[in-house]
Amino acid sequence: xxxxxxxxxxxxxxxxxxxxxxxxxxxxxxxxxxxxxxxxxxxxxxxxxxxxxxxxxxxxxxxxxxxxxxxxxxxxxxxxxxxxxxxxxxxxxxxxxxxxxxxxxxxxxxxxxxxxxxxxxxxxxxxxxxxxxxxxxxxxxxxxxxxxxxxxxxxxxxxxxxxxxxxxxxxxxxxxxxxxxxxxxxxxxxxxxxxxxxxxxxxxxxxxxxxxxx
Amino acid sequence: xxxxxxxxxxxxxxxxxxxxxxxxxxxxxxxxxxxxxxxxxxxxxxxxxxxxxxxxxxxxxxxxxxxxxxxxxxxxxxxxxxxxxxxxxxxxxxxxxxxxxxxxxxxxxxxxxxxxxxxxxxxxxxxxxxxxxxxxxxxxxxxxxxxxxxxxxxxxxxxxxxxxxxxxxxxxxxxxxxxxxxxxxxxxxxxxxxxxxxxxxxxxxxxxxxxxxxxxxxxxxxxxxxxxxxxxxxxxxxxxxxxxxxxxxxxxxxxxxxxxxxxxxxxxxxxxxxxxxxxxxxxxxxxxxxxxxxxxxxxxxxxxxxxxxxxxxxxxxxxxxxxxxxxxxxxxxxxxxxxxxxxxxxxxxxxxxxxxxxxxxxxxxxxxxxxxxxxxxxxxxxxxxxxxxxxxxxxxxxxxxxxxxxxxxxxxxxxxxxxxxxxxxxxxxxxxxxxxxxxxxxxxxxxxxxxxxxxxxxxxxxxxxxxxxxxxxxxxxxxxxxxxxxxxxxxxxxxxxxxxxxxxxxxxxxxxxxxxxxxxxxxxxxxxxxxxxxxxxxxxxxxxxxxxxxxxxxxxxxxxxxxxxxxxxxxxxxxxxxxxxxxxxxxxxxxxxxxxxxxxxxxxxxxxxxxxxxxxxxxxxxxxxxxxxxxxxxxxxxxxxxxxxxxxxxxxxxxxxxxxxxxxxxxxxxxxxxxxxxxxxxxxxxxxxxxxxxxxxxxxx
Numbered sequence: 001x002x003x004x005x006x007x008x009x010x011x012x013x014x015x016x017x018x019x020x021x022x023x024x025x026x027x028x029x030x031x032x033x034x035x036x037x038x039x040x041x042x043x044x045x046x047x048x049x050x051x052x053x054x055x056x057x058x059x060x061x062x063x064x065x066x067x068x069x070x071x072x073x074x075x076x077x078x079x080x081x082x083x084x085x086x087x088x089x090x091x092x093x094x095x096x097x098x099x100x101x102x103x104x105x106x107x108x109x110x111x112x113x114x115x116x117x118x119x120x121x122x123x124x125x126x127x128x129x130x131x132x133x134x135x136x137x138x139x140x141x142x143x144x145x146x147x148x149x150x151x152x153x154x155x156x157x158x159x160x161x162x163x164x165x166x167x168x169x170x171x172x173x174x175x176x177x178x179x180x181x182x183x184x185x186x187x188x189x190x191x192x193x194x195x196x197x198x199x200x201x202x203x204x205x206x207x208x209x210x211x212x213x214x
Numbered sequence: 215x216x217x218x219x220x221x222x223x224x225x226x227x228x229x230x231x232x233x234x235x236x237x238x239x240x241x242x243x244x245x246x247x248x249x250x251x252x253x254x255x256x257x258x259x260x261x262x263x264x265x266x267x268x269x270x271x272x273x274x275x276x277x278x279x280x281x282x283x284x285x286x287x288x289x290x291x292x293x294x295x296x297x298x299x300x301x302x303x304x305x306x307x308x309x310x311x312x313x314x315x316x317x318x319x320x321x322x323x324x325x326x327x328x329x330x331x332x333x334x335x336x337x338x339x340x341x342x343x344x345x346x347x348x349x350x351x352x353x354x355x356x357x358x359x360x361x362x363x364x365x366x367x368x369x370x371x372x373x374x375x376x377x378x379x380x381x382x383x384x385x386x387x388x389x390x391x392x393x394x395x396x397x398x399x400x401x402x403x404x405x406x407x408x409x410x411x412x413x414x415x416x417x418x419x420x421x422x423x424x425x426x427x428x429x430x431x432x433x434x435x436x437x438x439x440x441x442x443x444x445x446x447x448x449x450x451x452x453x454x455x456x457x458x459x460x461x462x463x464x465x466x467x468x469x470x471x472x473x474x475x476x477x478x479x480x481x482x483x484x485x486x487x488x489x490x491x492x493x494x495x496x497x498x499x500x501x502x503x504x505x506x507x508x509x510x511x512x513x514x515x516x517x518x519x520x521x522x523x524x525x526x527x528x529x530x531x532x533x534x535x536x537x538x539x540x541x542x543x544x545x546x547x548x549x550x551x552x553x554x555x556x557x558x559x560x561x562x563x564x565x566x567x568x569x570x571x572x573x574x575x576x577x578x579x580x581x582x583x584x585x586x587x588x589x590x591x592x593x594x595x596x597x598x599x600x601x602x603x604x605x606x607x608x609x610x611x612x613x614x615x616x617x618x619x620x621x622x623x624x625x626x627x628x629x630x631x632x633x634x635x636x637x638x639x640x641x642x643x644x645x646x647x648x649x650x651x652x653x654x655x656x657x658x659x660x661x662x663x664x665x666x667x668x669x670x671x672x673x674x675x676x677x678x679x680x681x682x683x684x685x686x687x688x689x690x691x692x693x694x695x696x697x698x699x700x701x702x703x704x705x706x707x708x709x710x711x712x713x714x715x716x717x718x719x720x721x722x723x724x725x726x727x728x729x730x731x732x733x734x735x736x737x738x739x740x741x742x743x744x745x746x747x748x749x750x751x752x753x754x755x756x757x758x759x760x761x762x763x764x765x766x767x768x769x770x771x772x773x774x775x776x777x778x779x780x781x782x783x784x785x786x787x788x789x790x791x792x793x794x795x796x797x798x799x800x801x802x803x804x805x806x807x808x809x810x811x812x813x814x815x816x817x818x819x820x821x822x823x824x825x826x827x828x829x830x831x832x833x834x835x836x837x838x839x840x841x842x843x844x845x846x847x848x849x850x851x852x853x854x855x856x857x858x859x860x861x862x863x864x865x866x867x868x869x870x871x872x873x874x875x876x877x878x879x880x881x882x883x884x885x886x887x888x889x890x891x892x893x894x895x896x897x898x899x900x901x902x903x904x905x906x907x908x909x910x911x912x913x914x915x
Contacts, residue, residue: 031368031445038437038471045475049512053483053494053505064493064500140492144500147492151483169857182863 029185036189040196043159047200050152051207058212062144069145069212072138078209081125082201085160088118089198096191105178112171115194119164126157149208156204159197166190227840228416233394245324249311254392283819285370286780287355288674290377290823294352295667297384299743301344304388306740308337310733313698317730319716320723330715331398332417336387338401339421342517343428344384346655349663350524351380351435354463356674357666358439360771360778361457363448363787368441370817371859372434378826379431383424385831386838390420394839397421400713402510403484405495405503410488416838418488422481423834429478431826436470439463448770450789454548457769457793458541461548462527465555466520472559473516480509489837504569511562519558521655523551525662526593529618532611532665533597535767537604538894538909540793543596550589550596557586567635568642576635583633587626594619605909607894609765610684611665617692618657625653628703646706649699656695664691664743671750672759672904676777680753681898683746690739697732701725761886761904763804766894768796773804775882776904781814781870784879799908805886811872811879818866825855 056062058069095111130150133139140150170190174183231237236258239251268274281289312333315325325333359367367373390396397417399408408418443464447456456464484506486492493501534541541547563571563579597619606612628650632638641647664687672678705725710717717726750757759776773795774782785808791797798804829848836845891907892899 027445031441034445035369035372035437035441038440042433042437042471042475045472046479049476049479049509053479053509056502056505057500062500062502064498066500140486140490142499144493144496144502147486147494147501151486151492151494169860173861186860 029181029188032185033188033192036192040192043196044200047152047155047203050148050155051203054148054152054208057145057148062148064143064145066143066146067136067138069208072133072136073209073212075209075213077125077129077132078205081122081129082205084118084122084125085198085201088115088122089195091115091118092191092194096187099179099184099187102179105174108179109171109174112167112174116164116167116171119160119167123157123160123164126153130154153204153208156197156200159193159200163190163194163197166193225841225843227836227842229393229839229841233416235392235394246326246329249325250329257388257391279819282824283374283821285366285374285817285820287359287367287370287373288778290373291352291355291357292674293377294348294355294380297381298345298349298352298663301340301348301384301387303740305337305341305345306736308333308340309698310737312337313730313733315715316717316726317733319726320720321716321718323716325715327715328395328398331400331713332396334713335398335400335403335417335421336390336396339396339425340384340387341655342401342521343425344380344387346521346659346663347428347432348380348384349667350466350521350659351376351432353528353663353666353670354435354439354466354524357670357771358443358460358463359446360673360774360782361460361769362443362446362451363770363783363789364442364446365782365786365814366446366817367438368445369438371820371822372438374820374823375826376431376435376438378823379434379830380428381827382830382834383426383428383431385827386420386424386427386834389831389835390416394420402514404510405484405487405506406497406501408484408488409496410491411496418484419838422485422488423837426478426481426485427830427834429474429481432470433474433478436467436474439467440471443467448783448786448789451770451794454545455789455792455794457527458530458544458547458551459524459527459769461551462523462530465551466523469516469520469523469555469558473513473520475513476509477513477517480506480513483509507566507569508562511565512559514565515562516555516558518654519554521659522662523554525659525666526551528662528666528669529597529615530593531767531769532615532669533600534793535669535765536609536612536615537601537606538766539600539604540768540796541596542599542602543592544792546592547596550592553589554586557582557589561586564633564635564638567638573635580633580635580638584630587630590626594623605894607897609898610668610679610681610688613685613688613692614661614665614668617688618661621653621657621692621695625650625657628653641706643711644706645702645710645712648712649702649706652695652699652702656691656699661688661691664688669765670771672757672764673762673771673774673776673778675754676759677750677754678757678759678764678902680746680750680757683742683749687739687742687746690735690742694732694735694737694739697735698729699732701729701732756900757902759902759904761805761889761891761906763795763906764902764904765897766799766906766909768793770795773798779878780816781875784808784875785811799906802908805883807880807883811876813872814870814875816868816870818868820859822855822859826852829855 091111091114095108095115098108098111138146140147167190170183170187173186177183234254236251236254238247238254241247268277281293284290311325312330315323315330318324355367355373359365387396394416397403397408397413397420399413399418399421403418403421406412408421443456443460483492483494487494487496487501493499495501495503495506497503530541530547560582561579563575564583567576567580597615608616628646632641632647632650668679668684702725705722706712708719708721710719710722762774762776763772764776765772770787770789773787787794795804798806829851833845833848833852836842836848886905889903889905890901891905892902893907894909896902
């Protein structure tokens with residue numbers, strides 16, 4: 001049945017052997033990163049389902065006589081949001097490089113601060129966009145379509161908010177303790193999260209805004 | 215204070231005197247309300263009794279230190295299983311009440327329709343989310359790190375958080391017995407019936423928040439165990455040497471990661487509809503309830519396999535051990551497990567064949583559904599082939615296993631019938647369906663969990679469970695199950711609808727009476743489990759498992775002392791074969807002394823699990839009863855707890871010096887040498903102290 005034994009070096013005992021304890025490299029950072037990848041896959045499913053729900057709501061029944069995508073969306077605002085978020089991903093990349101090549105912590109903090117500022121710009125633009133829609137009567141309570149829009153897009157915004165809080169925590173940690181192993185490990189995960197949100201936003205920009213106006 | 219002032223509503227939300235279920239008996243002393251209030255009193259009295267017992271025996275301190283703040287995977291597993299058994303008791307009682315109602319249900323009965331609807335909604339929700347899920351999560355927690363030769367899971371703190379969130383969900387369901395009502399919308403809570411326009415009360419909100427909390431906990435458990443299985447295996451424990459239970463735990467964990475999000479999304483959207491007047495699933499203004507059906511079953515069908523795969527894993531371990539033979543067809547079992555995991559995502563639509571989609575869509579999903587029968591059939595043949603010419607002992611787990619193989623195949627065949635859309639149209643929404651899924655989940659999941667509980671109990675607590683009461687319980691479950699559910703197939707085919715409190719066709723009545731008699735056996739089975747635990751604890755000195763291997767078992771967890779030390783393995787084993795412990799014993803190397811010992815580092819305790827349990831419950835409670843201040847404060851506490859913990863870093867690890875490990879391990883090995891090994895004939899006798907006498911048997915190559 002099994003050929004496992006034949007793969008063993010000759011002379012090994014069958015079954016178990018007990019050697020002295022190996023100096024285990026516990027590799028906590030690697031485990032944490034694996035776990036985080038899995039978490040993001042799970043999160044991606046959540047976004048995927050909100051996208052799918054949004055897709056089913058692009059029909060006249062779900063507009064319920066209310067505003068349609070063509071009447072609601074404007075490219076300039078969404079394009080500016082896109083620019084802010086994509087640039088923030090670039091600056092986060094510089095922060096990661098600064099950590100990788102052991103630059104002074106001031107440089108790392110600087111790039112992170114620029115990233116945070118761009119994240120804030122994105123959130124500000126998004127909120128003003130929502131305010132404009134609310135003023136036009138395009139509230140989530142108006143129709144199934146708007147409910148699904150305000151399910152999907154602010155969910156991304158909430159993620160950016162959480163990422164920003166995390167970013168602030170990282171900056172506090174770096175300012176207090178410098179670039180420690182813990183910082184490297186956490187920053188790698190935050191970078192993954194931040195770039196992930198960028199990819200989601202590209203989906204939103206393409207499907208919701210460009211798709212809605214096409 | 216003047217009660218008309220708006221102060222109290224701001225504090226208590228929509229909670230008022232009418233919400234207090236335990237008072238209802240005094241206002242409306244009908245049998246229905248006596249039962250309603252009785253349940254509330256049972257929770258209150260049970261809670262008070264629990265507190266009293268813990269106080270009387272001065273157990274608060276030990277419970278806090280040894281369990282609540284512990285990150286030891288075995289302790290966390292025990293807590294999951296205790297939760298599961300408590301919820302099992304409630305779920306069974308609810309089932310028995312429902313069966314009694316229907317036995318008496320020709321043209322009426324004693325329950326109101328609303329109360330009956332709450333019963334089947336809580337019964338389903340509890341059995342799936344707060345009995346089955348904690349039970350299998352508990353077994354996975356206890357067994358998987360041991361089977362792969364690890365000291366703990368990859369993220370011990372997260373493990374505690376998962377447990378805390380699961381407990382908070384269960385706590386909310388228990389609170390719903392005392393305060394207010396539960397949803398009447400079934401365990402799947404289909405809108406628009408669960409929307410505000412039909413159920414403005416707290417019922418569906420209890421469902422939403424208990425499932426969101428427990429669902430997040432389960433997702434985190436899935437992540438934890440996938441990383442644990444991939445990263446924590448002992449040297450030489452390659453994937454294809456992993457015990458089958460670990461394989462099924464891996465597949466179930468992967469399913470948890472990908473299948474729980476749809477449930478979370480469905481519940482969040484329903485919450486948006488109910489709390490913020492969104493229109494995801496409403497009748498009016500463009501909502502689409504079909505989205506909910508898709509989301510909930512996109513979760514719900516993989517969930518079925520999350521439940522059943524670990525049970526398959528338990529059966530695979532048991533059948534090899536109690537047949538004294540290596541597991542037949544290991545490779546095919548691995549492939550079958552993986553196939554089931556993947557196919558489970560392709561069949562969700564068979565839960566709503568009748569909802570108006572194209573016939574070709576139905577055909578595709580019907581075929582996919584039938585395909586799952588193939589890998590499942592492979593497994594059944596593998597188990598039978600393992601028993602063939604084995605040294606089979608009909609112990610309690612084997613009673614569960616053999617009844618499972620017969621009953622599960624029957625249930626599977628009724629599933630193949632249901633997979634055909636044209637037949638499904640006829641029996642949809644009848645008791646035929648109820649009979650089918652209970653036929654899968656009771657012999658499949660529940661028997662598997664109880665078999666695993668019996669099998670691993672001595673490993674965890676150091677003494678065996680009483681087998682006489684075990685047999686009584688097992689046979690009562692089997693007889694009870696058959697009597698309760700086989701009649702439901704018949705009345706289902708006759709057209710009796712599910713989720714209906716009473717009926718007018720007298721032709722149903724004999725079958726309903728038979729089903730009611732079955733409920734008596736199920737009650738006996740549950741009581742026998744309780745008695746078994748009591749008797750086993752009382753007689754524990756006669757059934758001590760000193761050697762740690764009472765069943766002449768085959769996998770790594772049995773190579774350790776019982777009960778286990780916190781560090782599991784004195785020295786991490788190096789694995790050279792599948793079923794490593796059996797191979798080692800065969801070579802006379804079962805209890806080797808290692809060449810050296812090293813210091814062991816274990817993670818420190820954490821308060822995070824307790825914080826999640828307490829404030830998760832408080833958060834859900836605040837949301838359900840519109841006590842916004844409570845929800846905000848509790849959520850903030852949970853968030854701040856995570857931030858503070860992140861900034862402060864891990865709690866100090868506990869170091870166990872090599873000398874202590876050596877002393878403990880050598881003491882155990884010396885003790886093992888004093889034990890007289892027993893042969894399999896004497897397995898259930900007092901003479902069995904956990905060291906197996908060698909027998910001629912087949913071992914893995």
